[in-house]
Amino acid sequence: MIFDFSFILTVATLVTGVIWGLDAWLWKPRRLERAAAAGTPAENVREPIVVEYARSFFPVILIVLVIRSFLFEPFRIPSDSMMPTLLDGDFIFVNKFAYGLRLPVVNSKVVDIGAPKRGDVIVFRLPSDPSVNYIKRLVGLPGDHISVRRQRVFINNVPVPVTLDGTYEGPRNTGVQADAQQGIESLDGVDHRVLFIPERTESSRDYDQVVPANQYFFMGDNRDNSRDSRFPEVGFVPEENLVGKAVRIWLNWDLPDAPIWNRIGDAIK
Incomplete structure (x- = not known):
């Protein structure tokens, strides 16, 4: 409960x-x-x-x-771990029925509607503390062999396609360095932007695990500044901890730059 x-x-x-x-x-x-x-x-x-x-x-x-x-449930993005897709200060709507209907409080599923897909941006309850909500991108499905080497993601020994797209020029905060590199990554045909810090190539957090049954592996789009499934305090996320799929930004408000008008209404991809 x-x-x-x-x-x-x-x-x-x-x-x-x-x-x-x-x-x-x-x-x-x-x-x-x-x-x-x-x-x-x-x-x-x-x-x-x-x-x-x-x-x-x-x-x-x-x-x-x-x-x-x-x-639908509203959430506020509290950190920069999903930049450049989501900014600190974004207010978003989360689709609560995308992966099935769950009873409130007890969180038991009563209607099975759909399954999570690679590339979905999902809000989930932190396994170690279910009162805390995280938002990350789904990278690994149950049974997937996930490897991360020198900032590159491999799924079942196949590298995830990523194309570097120059220096990041969008809105910034303390989580984005001036020389942060932007890339376009594709997960099962879902293209999204990711950020890398060039000087962390050698010291990036490598990873190699198989996702257990009924659990999922998540990563933040701000790859070198995200506490996600690569870290033991987050780890794999059980299916019952999934809250819903992030679908749209309805407001951005984070001083001193608030609001960023052109983000309002944006779909989350």
């Missing part, structure tokens, strides 16, 4: 729904009976303030819970 905002929404929905239901089924008829015995018209009988609030808030909270749990 995960005690997050979904937990708060679920509890609030249950509490307001139970109060409203008990009033309609039990308390309201008794109030009206007492009022009729006293000769008070039904339209003059006021409901308790707690019932009034429950009746008002229940449908609103329920709608928010359904949208966040089964359709």
Whole structure:
């Protein structure tokens, strides 16, 4: 069980729904009976303030819970590990039904809709601390042999195509050096941009593992400044930890450059 905002929404929905239901089924008829015995018209009988609030808030909270749990949930990008695809300060929508519908709080899947694909940008719960959400790009599927050597990714001993595309000239923050090199990488036909720090070629974090069954291997697009599945504190991510697929940027707000207007509405590729 995960005690997050979904937990708060679920509890609030249950509490307001139970109060409203008990009033309609039990308390309201008794109030009206007492009022009729006293000769008070039904339209003059006021409901308790707690019932009034429950009746008002229940449908609103329920709608928010359904949208966040089964359709789309907003997230804010808190770091530069996915640059240049996502910037610190991007606010994004995550498709919660892309990989199946899960019940809030208990996180158990009730409807299986689709499977993650290489190249998807995915929000997942950190295996070591499920209260923390990470966002990375899916690189390795269950059973894949993943190798990283001198900043180059190999999947089942086949190098992932990448073409260097000059020095990165986009928005910057502390996670991007002036000489950062931009590349175009292709994962199963999905082209996306990645960043490399040239002087880290020799000291880059090499890796060689086979992805276990029902688990996934993730990497950040800012390859030399991303804490991802290459690091033991992240490691492989179980299927049940997947939250959803990042699909679109709806706002960018990070001082002092906020907002970056031309990012609003961009699809996440």
